[in-house]
Amino acid sequence: xxxxxxxxxxxxxxxxxxxxxxxxxxxxxxxxxxxxxxxxxxxxxxxxxxxxxxxxxxxxxxxxxxxxxxxxxxxxxxxxxxxxxxxxxxxxxxxxxxxxxxxxxxxxxxxxxxxxxxxxxxxxxxxxxxxxxxxxxxxxxxxxxxxxxxxxxxxxxxxxxxxxxxxxxxxxxxxxxxxxxxxxxxxxxxxxxxxxxxxxxxxxxxxxxxxxxxxxxxxxxxxxxxxxxxxxxxxxxxxxxxxxxxxxxxxxxxxxxxxxxxxxxxxxxxxxxxxxxxxxxxxxxxxxxxxxxxxxxxxxxxxxxxxxxxxxxxxxxxxxxx
Numbered sequence: 001x002x003x004x005x006x007x008x009x010x011x012x013x014x015x016x017x018x019x020x021x022x023x024x025x026x027x028x029x030x031x032x033x034x035x036x037x038x039x040x041x042x043x044x045x046x047x048x049x050x051x052x053x054x055x056x057x058x059x060x061x062x063x064x065x066x067x068x069x070x071x072x073x074x075x076x077x078x079x080x081x082x083x084x085x086x087x088x089x090x091x092x093x094x095x096x097x098x099x100x101x102x103x104x105x106x107x108x109x110x111x112x113x114x115x116x117x118x119x120x121x122x123x124x125x126x127x128x129x130x131x132x133x134x135x136x137x138x139x140x141x142x143x144x145x146x147x148x149x150x151x152x153x154x155x156x157x158x159x160x161x162x163x164x165x166x167x168x169x170x171x172x173x174x175x176x177x178x179x180x181x182x183x184x185x186x187x188x189x190x191x192x193x194x195x196x197x198x199x200x201x202x203x204x205x206x207x208x209x210x211x212x213x214x215x216x217x218x219x220x221x222x223x224x225x226x227x228x229x230x231x232x233x234x235x236x237x238x239x240x241x242x243x244x245x246x247x248x249x250x251x252x253x254x255x256x257x258x259x260x261x262x263x264x265x266x267x268x269x270x271x272x273x274x275x276x277x278x279x280x281x282x283x284x285x286x287x288x289x290x291x292x293x294x295x296x297x298x299x300x301x302x303x304x305x306x307x308x309x310x311x312x313x314x315x316x317x318x319x320x321x322x
Contacts, residue, residue, distance in 0.1 A: 022262035025085055026059040030267075033064050033078050035071030035091045041206070041289075042071075045120050045251040046090030048284060052274035057266065070160065070321075071095035072106060079113035083258035085267060088117065090253045093162050097306035101314045102160040102321050111307060114254035115264050116299035118271045121289040122248035124224035125166050125202040126234065128217045130193050133200065138220050138240035141200065145176040153179040155189035155198040159322045162249045163189075165310055166202040166223060168317040173244055182322070193217055204249050205230065206288030223247040230288065250292075252299055268296050 030053060034046045043065065050061025066074040075095050081087035089095070096110045127138065135141040145152050156164035159182045171177060181198055183189045186207040192198045194216055202223065209230050211217040219234045225246055227236060237245040253271055255264060274280055275293040284291055294302075313319075 022260045022266075025263050025266060026057050028086065029060050029062045030057070030085065031064055031087045032061050033066055033074045033087065033089050035066060035068075035074030035089070035095050037067050038065050041123075041204075041249075042090055042092050042095075042251055044287070045284070045289070046253075048280045049090060049120065049253065049271045049274045051280065052277060053270055056270040056273050070099055070103070072099055072103070072108065075099070075110070075113075076108045078254070079108040079256060081256050083115075083256035083260075085255060085259055085263035088253055088255045088267060089114070090120070090251065092252075093248075093250050093306065094160070096252055096254065096303050098160055098162065098165060098310050100307050101311040102319065110254070111300075111304050113257050114303075115257050115259045116296045116303060117253035117255055117264060117267050118275075118296065119250060119252045119292045119294050119299040119302055120271065120275055121284055121291055122250040123204050123206055123288050123290065124222045124228060124248050125163055126205050126208055126212070126222050126231070127170075127200065127202050127220045127237075128193065128208055128212065129200040129220060130196050130198070131216065131218050132196055133218070135220070136218065138237070138242070141220060142174055142176060145174075145178055150177045150179060153181050153199045155181045155183055155192060155201040157186045157189060157203075158182050158184060160314075160319065162247070163202040163204070165313055165319075166245075166247045168319065169247065169313050170202070170242075170245060172313065172316055173242055190217070202247075204288065209288055248290075251289075252303070254299075264296055 032046045032050045034043045036042050047063055050063055053061040071091055071094055078087055078089040099106055100109055135144055154167050186203055189201050208217055212219050221235050221237045221240045222228050223237050223245055272293040275291050281291050
C-alpha cells in the first residue's frame with residue numbers, strides 16, 4: 001500500500017513538473033532545425049516563422065541548417081531531441097511523408113516520432129514543357145505519350161522528389177509511360193527545359209513562375225484544386241480531365257513526439273500568428289506559397305494521409321532510391 005502511494009505521489013509530482021514547465025515555456029531561445037541548405041523553401045519558411053518568436057513568445061528563434069540524406073539527418077536529430085519544445089523541425093513534404101514511403105531503413109518515422117505543430121504553406125506543381133514541344137494541352141501531351149510510349153522525357157528534382165512522384169502518379173492515373181530524368185534540384189531541370197534537352201516536368205510554381213510569365217516555358221496545368229492567381233490562364237488538372245491529380249508541395253513544423261500538448265499549443269499559436277502576419281504572408285505569397293497555418297490536429301491527419309498516399313505510389317511504381 002505504501003509503495004502504491006509513493007508511486008502515485010511520483011506520478012502526481014511529474015505531472016505538476018510538466019505543467020509548470022509548460023506554463024513557464026519558453027525561458028530560453030528555441031532552435032529551429034532546417035533539413036536543407038540556406039535559401040531553399042524549408043529555410044525560407046522556417047526563418048519566416050522564427051522571425052516572430054521574440055514578439056509572440058518572448059524568446060528568439062535560432063535557425064540551424066542541418067542538410068543531408070534527403071533531410072533525414074535533421075529529422076532524426078530533432079526526433080531524438082529532448083521533448084521540451086526547444087528543438088523543432090521545419091521541413092518539407094519529403095521529410096514529413098515521402099522519405100517514409102521511399103526509404104525502408106529510415107531511422108525515424110514522421111507519424112510515430114513527431115508531434116505535429118502546423119502545416120505552414122503549400123505550393124502547387126505545374127506541368128510544364130519546353131516551348132518547342134508540340135503539345136499545347138494535357139490531352140495533346142497524353143496523345144503523344146500514347147503514340148510514342150516511353151519516349152517523352154520528364155525531368156525531376158531527383159528520385160523521390162515531390163515532382164518525381166507527381167509524375168509517377170500522373171503515369172499511373174493515365175496508364176502512360178515516359179522517361180524519368182532525375183536532376184540534382186529544380187534549377188537544373190529548368191535550365192535543360194530552357195535549352196530543350198528535356199521535354200516536360202512537374203515543377204513547383206515558385207521555381208518556374210518567372211519563366212512561364214516570360215514565355216520561355218509552356219505551362220499545361222496546375223496540380224491544385226483551383227487555378228493559381230499568379231498564372232490564372234493555366235487550367236487545373238481537374239479541368240484537364242484528371243480530378244485525382246491534386247498534389248501540393250508543402251512545408252510544415254513538428255516537435256519530438258513526447259512534447260507536452262501545452263507546449264505544442266504555444267508553438268502552434270506563435271507559428272500561426274507569424275505566418276498570418278501581413279508582412280510574412282505577403283512575402284511568402286509573393287514567392288508562390290499558399291499560407292495554410294492550421295492546427296496540430298489538422299496537420300497530423302494530413303501528414304498521415306500523405307504518408308499513406310505516397311507509399312502506394314512508390315509501391316505501384318516500383319520506385320527505389322538512388
